[in-house]
Amino acid sequence: MSDADLAPGAAALGEMAAGRSKDAANGHRRMGRITREAAVGYLFVLPVMAVFAIFVFYPLLRTFWLGLFRVAPYPTIPSKFVGLSQYRNVLTSPDFLASLGRTGEFVLLTVPIGIVLGLALAVLADARIRGIRFFRTLYSSTVATSVAVVSVIFFTLLNPTVGLFSYWLGIKGGNGILQSNTWALPAVATVTVWQNIGFTFILMSAALQAIPEDLLEAARIDGAGGRSRFWRVTLPLLSPTVFFAAVVGIIASFEAFGQIDLLTQGGPDNHTNVLIYNLYTSFQNNDFGKASVLAAALFVILLAVTLVQFRFVERRVFYG
Numbered sequence: 001m002s003d004a005d006l007a008p009g010a011a012a013l014g015e016m017a018a019g020r021s022k023d024a025a026n027g028h029r030r031m032g033r034i035t036r037e038a039a040v041g042y043l044f045v046l047p048v049m050a051v052f053a054i055f056v057f058y059p060l061l062r063t064f065w066l067g068l069f070r071v072a073p074y075p076t077i078p079s080k081f082v083g084l085s086q087y088r089n090v091l092t093s094p095d096f097l098a099s100l101g102r103t104g105e106f107v108l109l110t111v112p113i114g115i116v117l118g119l120a121l122a123v124l125a126d127a128r129i130r131g132i133r134f135f136r137t138l139y140s141s142t143v144a145t146s147v148a149v150v151s152v153i154f155f156t157l158l159n160p161t162v163g164l165f166s167y168w169l170g171i172k173g174g175n176g177i178l179q180s181n182t183w184a185l186p187a188v189a190t191v192t193v194w195q196n197i198g199f200t201f202i203l204m205s206a207a208l209q210a211i212p213e214d215l216l217e218a219a220r221i222d223g224a225g226g227r228s229r230f231w232r233v234t235l236p237l238l239s240p241t242v243f244f245a246a247v248v249g250i251i252a253s254f255e256a257f258g259q260i261d262l263l264t265q266g267g268p269d270n271h272t273n274v275l276i277y278n279l280y281t282s283f284q285n286n287d288f289g290k291a292s293v294l295a296a297a298l299f300v301i302l303l304a305v306t307l308v309q310f311r312f313v314e315r316r317v318f319y320g
Contacts, residue, residue: 064292066288067293068083069081079289082289086290099275103254106185106192106253106274107254110189114192114245115249117200118200118201119204136205140201144198147259151262151263155178155262158176178264178268187263200245200249203245204241211233219233243313243317246313250305254276257280261277275294279291
């Protein structure tokens with residue numbers, strides 16, 4: 001075979017080799033660019049991660065660690081390492097189980113009612129009538145009221161001697177509603193619902209205004225009445241907002257503290273001694289080991305409840 005016959009093959013091999021080297025060079029440049037972009041991204045994220053590490057992750061890990069020690073009520077006495085026995089003793093005690101049951105009852109009294117009332121007020125305020133802006137402002141005004149102010153207002157209204165609510169309910173003198181084993185927790189739950197209803201109303205109102213008008217008009221043309229349009233069009237489109245309000249509401253109810261401390265201090269007879277208040281009284285009694293166990297348990301419970309909601313409840317959410 002002559003050199004002339006081998007020339008085309010050699011040229012083709014040369015072109016293939018040149019193409020491969022060019023692709024390799026492009027690949028190296030692409031990887032270098034990706035590495036530089038990742039480095040810049042980590043550089044921007046680093047301050048935020050540092051803040052989270054100092055103020056979130058370290059205290060969280062420290063809380064779990066302190067739960068392994070029995071801390072003496074006096075600083076001169078050293079702490080004693082007891083391992084997981086303190087977790088077992090605290091989490092199986094009747095005191096913890098009772099406070100956990102009260103917390104669950106409090107959540108059931110506040111979250112569903114708060115969402116339903118907030119949605120109902122948002123639907124009413126969505127009407128296009130003159131002066132409706134006044135009612136929108138009125139319904140959302142509680143979001144600007146602190147828990148201390150709300151608690152003082154309701155403490156006065158529920159006072160058995162001068163309280164207006166006590167007068168309407170026919171309760172004059174005596175211990176009153178906040179000192180009743182039956183009605184103390186529902187009363188505190190009512191205060192919580194009233195305080196949080198402004199936030200829920202704002203969420204639902206924003207979601208209602210984001211619903212496309214042509215969908216409601218199409219349902220109206222198809223002959224759907226007002227109730228049918230609400231259940232078949234409006235409510236499914238509101239389901240992401242309802243789901244968000246449920247998740248946030250449950251977390252807020254588990255962490256409700258100010259109104260309980262100002263109205264009942266966990267009484268009467270521990271009937272409003274929810275988990276977060278039990279944690280607070282443990283700190284007051286200098287039982288830091290028990291308080292750390294309760295704080296860790298509260299974190300795990302909230303994490304588990306939130307994950308369950310995202311795992312099972314979110315399936316019913318319509319993101320259309």
